[in-house]
Amino acid sequence: MVAIAPKAEKRLTTQIAEIAADTTTLRSLDWDRDRFDIEFGLQNGTTYNSFLIRGEKVALVDTSHAKFRQLYLDLLKQQIDPAEIDYLIISHTEPDHSGLVKDILTLAPNITVVGAKVAIAFLEDLVHAPFEKKVVKNGDTLNLGNGHVLEFVNAPNLHWPDTIFSYDHKTQVLFTCDAFGMHYCSDAPYDEDLEKISPDFRFYYECLMAPNARSVLSAMKRMDTLGDIATIATGHGPLLRYNVEELTGRYRRWSQEKAKSETTVGVFYVSDYGYSDRFSQALARGVTKTGVNVEMVDMRSADPHDVQELVSRSQALLVGMPPSSGAESKTAQKALSMILAAVNSKQAIGLFESYGGNDEPIDPLATKFQDLELKTAFDPIRIKDTPSEATYQLLDETGTDLGQELNQAKKIKKLKSLDADLQKALGRISSGLYIITAQKSDVKGAMVASWVSQASFKPLGFTVAVAKDRAIESLMQVGDRFVLNILEENNYSDLMKHFLKRFPPGADRFQGVRTRPAENGSPILADALAYLECEVSSRMEMSDHWLVYCVVQDGKVSDLDGMTAVHHRKVGNYY
Structure with a gap:
């Protein structure tokens, strides 16, 4: 009943x-x-x-x-x-x-x-x-x-x-x-x-x-x-x-x-202190997008052996600042001492504030890790205002950047592994050039796309392949809305040059680009040949991409005589 x-x-x-x-x-x-x-x-x-x-x-x-x-x-x-x-x-x-x-x-x-x-x-x-x-x-x-x-x-x-x-x-x-x-x-x-x-x-x-x-x-x-x-x-x-x-x-x-990954990032936080658990989860979410394994340890209840064991097999360590005093700080400070004792110079370290009002100062701790000759995973993240959606976007993108960097050597090895003739044959599949733009509340994202194909007449729909480690992936869940901007032949180089740049985490990807808002709230690129306003209807998981099926809700062509820019690759195992 x-x-x-x-x-x-x-x-x-x-x-x-x-x-x-x-x-x-x-x-x-x-x-x-x-x-x-x-x-x-x-x-x-x-x-x-x-x-x-x-x-x-x-x-x-x-x-x-x-x-x-x-x-x-x-x-x-x-x-x-x-x-x-x-x-x-x-x-x-x-x-x-x-x-x-x-x-x-x-x-x-x-x-x-x-x-x-x-x-x-x-x-x-x-x-x-x-x-x-x-x-x-x-x-x-x-x-x-x-x-x-x-x-x-x-x-x-x-x-x-x-x-x-x-x-x-x-x-x-x-x-x-x-x-x-x-x-x-x-x-x-x-x-x-x-x-x-x-x-x-x-x-x-x-x-x-x-x-x-x-x-x-x-x-x-x-x-x-x-x-x-x-x-x-x-x-x-x-x-x-x-x-x-x-x-x-x-x-x-x-x-x-996830656990198969040969690369591990250890994330250390203090549960129920400030925003430590939320910040650490956002960083971890960004890292896991890239296929890198993440293990999280709460310094408030950490077993010293577990801390030492995780540190010993991690390629990078991310540490949220624990409280500097109070009842909850004793175990956290002990865990922090264990981390300092167990690290080695081949590892990378990233520090972030917890915004708990009583955080351990970040600079003295950063200096201690520098003295131990650890590489810097990212500049210390200092959070001075109540966290907003932009704060979480910054953390997510920071984690993604770190995961991509840790994967770089493995990616190069993989690129060299395919048969050369097969690579060249696959590269002959041509595609258009597009830029996906999305906005959800105050969070914006953009991505250059080429794997786009119409998939249905009723409703009008298409698919787009989005790599799992793309920051914009989190803005393309089922029900999310975005704009597919179609680039014009002989008039796409400036937009491509801009959006192919590597943006630092949290950066405004639209600074200096002419846009106007679509009905669904996402930016339309003023210099695009055409645009389609879309809603994500479903997603299918591939090995390293999500195949996203989208229903078209509106669209317009700025020049009826214009032709879509076409992309030809020489090989088929990377963009």
Whole structure:
């Protein structure tokens, strides 16, 4: 049975659904949210999912975002007197899932909070009041009675350091919080429409899970020992019931591909301090676009051995400034000392501020790394204002530039590997010359494109191949809009020269170029022969490109006698 709360404005609503024996989900539906976490854009809102399990004892798995305080608490009270809840299981302490923990403790002061050791420590700092607690580790169980035996799975870094999964052996429901979720808001509580949710599922993985691919594989190895999984009760989006094997298989395959990389970047941050976790995630997202493996370590809870081991096998290290004082700084400073002790001169270092108000000064630390003769991955990123979308674009592009640089030697080797005749034959496939321009809120992007081809009449549509390591890729998700500018024969060299430049991260790619806004908000190049306003309808993954299918919404030719510029390559294994 599904009961849906009335929706007056379709903005913040709630929903309950019985998902298994004695098991209810309480879903908080955030229909209009368009930015999340590391500031990647959301096309379809999001949900925050919480769960009640009733045995002889009652457990509440996670809470909700603070913006849903009254709606969520009212919904919970309709289901049960909160004072009757015996356990509050914290999958992880990120505020969108633990934002109402204080409220639950007020309503149920005798409740026992269950979580990983790190999660309990974080909550103690958050609540600042005594509460009953139970620390669990991998393989521990909690017997709720009536056959509901919960087994806990250690899943750190998915995507916070304190994450645990909970598996109910009676119902075969696995509660995974962020893992296997997606930012997708719908009245449908389950994953019936695989085709519809697939783009959001993949985008969520790339933004939040890909930077921790090795951790994903480790968690899935532990999942394999649990037995059959009938439902994955995620913290965001629809629950997985109809496509469990398919979607977990995608996670495993994607993570194996990421982990294969011979090149690793270690990213060190401090969770829940300033914007450290968000900044580090944005940098990691940029690096992973290039196929370079990223591993993230929270310096607040880091094991010294793990820090030393990651540093020893990383080609580059990215470090967010930890707090210089306070209770949370002690472990972070110890991790920082371990990094300094373990680095070698063949590695590159990149430092960035966390904007926490108490950051370790960046210059003395930069000097220490310089004295150790480390290469500079990028100039220290100093953030002086409240982060904006442009801040996250800067971080994403900085990560992409670093990944491309680390891949350079491998790329040259690959270019030389193909048969020369085959290269020349493939290069004879001709194509036009185009410039893609896109804008989403305050973030702009542009890319020279040549792999463009009409793909349909009804609707009018075409495909464009976008390399995975292109910065503009994040502006070409399903539902995004952009402009395809078609360049004119004998009148394209200035535009090509401008947009083929290597722009520094965060630079305005349109400075000095004549543009006007399209109906969809993206820039139209005034000197282009023609333009098409488009919307991304679907994406297909290739080995090193995304094949993006776009529906045309509008367009115009400036000179009916003008001809499209044509591009001829000599070889077919690079642009």
